[in-house]
Amino acid sequence: MIFPEDFVWGAATASYQIEGAVKEDGRGQSIWDTFSHSPGNVANGDTGDMACDHYHRYADDVELMRELRLAAYRFSVAWPRIQPDGSGPANPRGLAFYDRLVDRLLAAEISPYVTLYHWDLPQALQERGGWTDRDTAHRFAEYAAAVYDRLGDRVRHWATLNEPWVSAFLGYGNGVHAPGRRDPGEAMRAAHHLLLGHGLAAARLRELGAPHLMLVVNSAPVLTPAQVNDPSATPGEADAAATERVHALLTGQFLDPVIHGRYPEQVLEAARRNGGTGHIHDGDLEIIATPIDQIGINYYNPCVVEASPGQPADAAWPGSEDVGFRGADAPTTAMGWPIVPDGLSRLLVRLSGDYPGVSFMVTENGAAFDDVVENGRVHDTDRVSYLEGHLREAHRAVEAGVDLRGYLVWSLLDNFEWAEGYSRRFGIVHVDYATQVRVPKDSALWFRDVIVRNGL
Ligand code: PNW
Numbered sequence: 001m002i003f004p005e006d007f008v009w010g011a012a013t014a015s016y017q018i019e020g021a022v023k024e025d026g027r028g029q030s031i032w033d034t035f036s037h038s039p040g041n042v043a044n045g046d047t048g049d050m051a052c053d054h055y056h057r058y059a060d061d062v063e064l065m066r067e068l069r070l071a072a073y074r075f076s077v078a079w080p081r082i083q084p085d086g087s088g089p090a091n092p093r094g095l096a097f098y099d100r101l102v103d104r105l106l107a108a109e110i111s112p113y114v115t116l117y118h119w120d121l122p123q124a125l126q127e128r129g130g131w132t133d134r135d136t137a138h139r140f141a142e143y144a145a146a147v148y149d150r151l152g153d154r155v156r157h158w159a160t161l162n163e164p165w166v167s168a169f170l171g172y173g174n175g176v177h178a179p180g181r182r183d184p185g186e187a188m189r190a191a192h193h194l195l196l197g198h199g200l201a202a203a204r205l206r207e208l209g210a211p212h213l214m215l216v217v218n219s220a221p222v223l224t225p226a227q228v229n230d231p232s233a234t235p236g237e238a239d240a241a242a243t244e245r246v247h248a249l250l251t252g253q254f255l256d257p258v259i260h261g262r263y264p265e266q267v268l269e270a271a272r273r274n275g276g277t278g279h280i281h282d283g284d285l286e287i288i289a290t291p292i293d294q295i296g297i298n299y300y301n302p303c304v305v306e307a308s309p310g311q312p313a314d315a316a317w318p319g320s321e322d323v324g325f326r327g328a329d330a331p332t333t334a335m336g337w338p339i340v341p342d343g344l345s346r347l348l349v350r351l352s353g354d355y356p357g358v359s360f361m362v363t364e365n366g367a368a369f370d371d372v373v374e375n376g377r378v379h380d381t382d383r384v385s386y387l388e389g390h391l392r393e394a395h396r397a398v399e400a401g402v403d404l405r406g407y408l409v410w411s412l413l414d415n416f417e418w419a420e421g422y423s424r425r426f427g428i429v430h431v432d433y434a435t436q437v438r439v440p441k442d443s444a445l446w447f448r449d450v451i452v453r454n455g456l
Contacts, residue, residue, distance in 0.1 A: 001391075001392065001395045001455045001456040002453075002454055002455035003394075003395060003398065003454050003455050004398065005454075006405075007404075007405065007406055007407070007454060008071055008072045008111070008361070008405055008406030008407070008408075009069075009070065009071050009072065009406065009407060009408075009447075009450070009451040009454075010070045010071055010072030010073055010074060010110070010111075010113070010406065010407075010408045010409075011065065011068075011070055011072075011073060011074070011408055011409045011410075011411065011412035011428065012073075012074035012075070012113075012363060012364050012408045012409070012410050012411060012412070013054070013073075013074070013075050013076075013411050013412050013413060013415065014075070014076045014115070014118035014119070014162065014415075015075070015076045015077060015078035015081075015118060015120055016030065016032045016048045016051070016078065016118070016119065016120045016416065017048065017051060017052075017118075017411075017415040017416045017417070017418075018051050018052040018054040018413055018415045018416070019048070019051060019052075019053075019054050019055045019078065020048065020049060020050040020051040020052065020053045020054065020055055020056075021053070021055035021056065022048065022049050024055065025081070025091070025093035025094060025096075025097065026081070026084055026091045026093050026094060027078065027080050027081045027084060027091075027094060028080035028081075028083070028084025028085055028086075028122050028123070028124065029080060029084075029122070029123040029124075030078065030079070030080045030120035030121060030122060030123060030178075031119075031120065031121045031122075031123055031126045031130065031171075031178035031179045032048060032119065032120050032178045033047070033048070033123065034123050034126075034178065034179070035177070035178030035179060035180055036048060036178075036421075038180070041178075041180060041419065042418070042419055042420075042421045043419065043420050043421040043423050044421050044422070044423060045421075046416065046421025046422050046423075047416075048416045050433070051415060051416045052413050052414075052415055052431050052433075052436065053436050054413070055097065057436065058097075058100070058101050058104065059104055060438075061412070061413070061438075062101070062104040062105055062108050062110070063108070064412075064429060064438060064440070065105075065108065065110055065412065066108040066109075066110065067440075067448075068428075068440065068444055068447065068448045068451070069448050069451045069452055070110055070412075070451070071109075071110065071111060071451070072110065072111045072112075072113055072157075072406060072408065073105055073110050073111070073112060073113065073412070074113035074114075074115060074159070074363060074408050075101070075112070075113075075114065075115070076114070076115040076116070076117070076118035076120075076162065077098055077114060077115070077116055077147050078094070078120050079116075079117065079120060079121065079122055079143055080120060080122045080123070081094030081095075081097065082094045082095060082143060082146055082147060083122060083139075083143055083146070084122065084124075085122060085124040085125075086121070086122030086124045086125035086136075086139055086143075087124075087125075087139050087142065090146040090147075090149075090150070095146075095147070095150045095151075098114075098147070098150070098151060099150060099151065102151055102154050102155060103154075106154060111156070111157065112151075112154070112155050112157070113157040113159065113363075113408075114147070114151065114155050114157065114158055114159065115159040115160075115161075115162050115216060116140075116143070116144050116147060116158070116159065116160055116161070116201065117140065117160065117161045117162060117167075117197075118162040119162065119166070119167055119171075119177070119178070121136075121178075121179075125139060126179050130171075130172075130179055130190070131167065131168065131171070131172065131189075131190035131193045131194055131197075132172065132181075132186045132189045132190050132193065133193070134193055134196070134279065136193055136197065137193045137194075137196035137197035137200055138197075138200060140197035140200065140201055141197065141200035141201045141203075141204045144160065144201035144204055144205060145201075145204045145205070145208065148204075148205050148208050148210060149208070152205075152208060152209065152210060156211050156212050157212045157214070158205055158210050158212065158213050158214065159213075159214045159215065159216045159296055159363070160197070160198040160201045160202055160205075160213070160214075160215055161194055161197070161198050161215060161216065162216045162298075163216060163217060163218040163298060164191060164194040164195065164198070164215075164217065164254055165191070165217065165218055165250055165251075165253070165254060166218060167190065167194055168187050168188075168190040168191035168194055169187050169191070169316045169317065169318075170316060171187075171190065172186040172187040172189075172190045173186075173187035173315050173316045173317075173318065174314075174315035174316040175315075176316075176419050177418060177419065182315060184274040184275075184313070184315070184318035185274045185275025185318075186275075187274075187316075187318060188270065188271045188274050188275060188279075188318055189275065189279045191253060191254075192279055192280055192284070193279070195254065195257055195258065195284075195288045196284055196287060196288060198215055198258065198288065199258070199284075199287035199288035199289065199290050200287060202215075202290040202291075202292055203287065203290045206290065206291075212293050212294065213292040213293050213294070214292055214293060214294040214295065214296050214361070214363075215254070215255075215258055215292055215295060215296065216295075216296035216297075216298060216363045216364075217251065217254050217255065217295065217296070217297065217298070218250075218298045218299075218300075218364075219250065219251045219255075219297050219298070219299065219347055219351065220250065220251075220299065220300070220301060220302050220303045220343065220347065221302045221303070221343045221346045221347045221350065222243040222244075222246045222247045222250065222302070222303045222304075222305060223243065223302050223303070223304050223305075223328075223343070224239045224240075224242075224243060224304070224305065224306050225304055225306060225326050225328070225329065228302065228304060228328045228329055228330060228338075228340060229329060229330070231342070231346065235306075236307075238307035239305075239306050239307050241307070242305050242306060242307045242308075242322070242323045242324075243305055244266070245266045245319065245320070245323065246303060246305050246317070246320060246323060248264035248265075248266035248267055249266065249267060249270065249317055249318075249319050249320060250303065251351070252264040252266070252267065253267045255295065255351070255354070255355055257285055257288045257289065258288055258289060258292065259289070259295075259355045259357075259358065260289070260355075261285045261286065261288070261289035262285060263280075263285075266319060267319065269319060270318050270319025273318070273319065274318045274319070292358060293358060293359065294358055294359045294360065294361055294405065295351065295355060295358050295359075295360050295361075296360075296361050296362075296363030296364075297347065297348065297351070297360060297361070297362055297363060298362075298363055298364035298365070298410070299343065299344050299347060299362060299364070299365050299390075300335075300337055300364075300365065300366075300367070301328070301337040301338050301339070301340060301343065302328060302338065302340050302343040303325070304325070304326045304327065304328045304338075305323050305324060305325055305326065306323075306324050306326060307322060307323065307324070308322060308323060308324030309322050310322065311323060311324050328340060333367040333368050333369060333382075333386070334367075334368040334369050334370050334424055334425075335367075335368050335420070335424060337367075339367070339386060339389070341386075341389035341390045341392065341393045342393050342396075343393075344362070344365070344390050344393040344394060344397070345393040345394070345396040345397045345400070348360060348394070348397035348402045348404060349397060349400050349402060352397075352401070352402040352403065358403075359403040359404070359405050360402060360403060360404050360405065361404065361405050361406045361407070361408070362394060362404070362406070362407045362408060363408050364408060364409075364410035364411075365387070365390050365407065365408075365409060365410060366383075366386070366387065366409050366410035366411060366426050366428075367382070367383055367386040367387075367426065368417065368424040368425055368426045369382045369383055369386075369425070370425075371383075371414075371425050371430060371441060373430060373432075373439065376439060377439070377441075377442065378430050378439060378441035378442060379441075379442050380441045380442050380443045381442065383428070383441065383442075383443040384442060384443045384446045387409065387443060387446075387447065388446075388456065391407065391450065391456055392456065394407055395455070395456070409428055409447060410426055411426045411427050411428075412427060412428065412429060413427045413429050413431050413438065414426065414427035414429070414430055414431040415427065415431070427441070428440065428441055428443045428444040428447055429441065429444055
């Protein structure tokens with residue numbers, strides 16, 4: 001199973017999950033500092049204060065990537081390192097860190113893929129409403145331009161937002177993520193302002209000459225329980241409508257505006273029921289639809305739903321009235337997430353049909369398992385089989401004609417897994433947090449061989 005010649009192999013991380021050094025070189029506070037330091041929000045009271053100490057160990061980490069033969073490394077820039085209070089002049093010491101990182105990557109012949117926003121909003125902006133405030137979209141575009149100004153001579157691949165659905169609906173809807181708000185109307189507004197921020201930033205970066213722009217979304221095929229194991233199972237009308245509605249809320253809400261310049265009807269209906277549509281101004285959709293080159297897909301598991309009359313909307317899913325969210329009949333990872341590899345090919349085939357004219361990249365895929373270190377090795381056969389199963393499906397999507405340009409594993413390192421803290425390990429490299437020693441797991445060595453062979 002060989003992939004196209006220029007297929008890009010790599011790994012991904014995010015600033016707050018790995019960097020640590022939260023008070024260094026003028027970094028301001030982010031909503032994740034505030035959230036993780038408030039008791040009850042993160043498992044075991046974990047915070048990103050130290051994380052993988054990548055801020056100090058980045059050179060060794062790049063060396064590790066080189067040894068694993070990665071061709072691409074996707075990382076995010078911490079906005080509060082660049083603008084400690086979310087606006088105004090850029091902090092040169094914050095920019096200098098990413099400057100050093102990019103130079104190291106290029107020296108190791110690894111292409112940097114920069115994500116501008118992976119959830120660490122400056123706390124000062126949250127004080128003014130965060131993503132519920134329209135002004136945050138403009139601040140984001142200003143910040144994006146400052147980062148581009150420093151790195152744009154060397155970085156070709158630019159992603160605006162990581163998973164705006166999670167920012168809006170876990171951050172402002174069910175409160176599981178920072179800033180921990182629980183209000184469906186706020187979540188709908190946040191989603192629109194994230195999109196507006198994406199569009200304003202994309203237009204700015206394009207003006208400044210960015211060659212390759214992408215938006216990264218978390219997406220999943222939305223299946224009925226019967227469809228999980230039998231792709232040919234045809235749902236009844238009510239179940240089919242439930243799956244299409246949830247697909248619109250999860251994926252159409254973001255990709256329809258960005259690619260087609262319009263919201264799905266189900267999303268407008270959800271907004272009307274949760275505070276109205278007054279935050280969607282004339283002209284916004286034109287900005288949001290600024291052309292991009294690529295859609296990044298983060299895929300972990302399918303979303304399994306069925307019609308369930310009388311069911312109130314889930315807090316993370318305004319507009320999901322009368323829908324029942326179900327577990328899938330499949331083995332699960334340590335996150336409790338079902339393992340359904342062919343969900344990836346089903347998803348890619350659907351999205352490439354719905355959104356023609358852009359290419360695709362798997363910007364995250366991976367799994368948490370309860371790894372154990374034995375004699376300095378981690379025999380994570382469960383992760384190897386997870387990754388192998390999903391790569392087969394990525395290959396199937398390519399064969400089916402999807403313009404898929406690459407695959408990035410989540411994650412390079414075990415790291416701060418948001419509300420789960422350090423209790424969930426997604427890395428292909430094990431991190432001992434007490435000593436910061438890195439040990440490549442068997443999955444890392446296996447992945448290196450996949451890269452060298454350009455396939456399975
Ligand atoms: C993604 N959900 O997060 C993120 O991009 C990563 O930072 C994260 O570590 C990784 O996946 C694993 O969780 C998600 O509840 C977190 O639907 C939660 C959800 C989806 C994605």
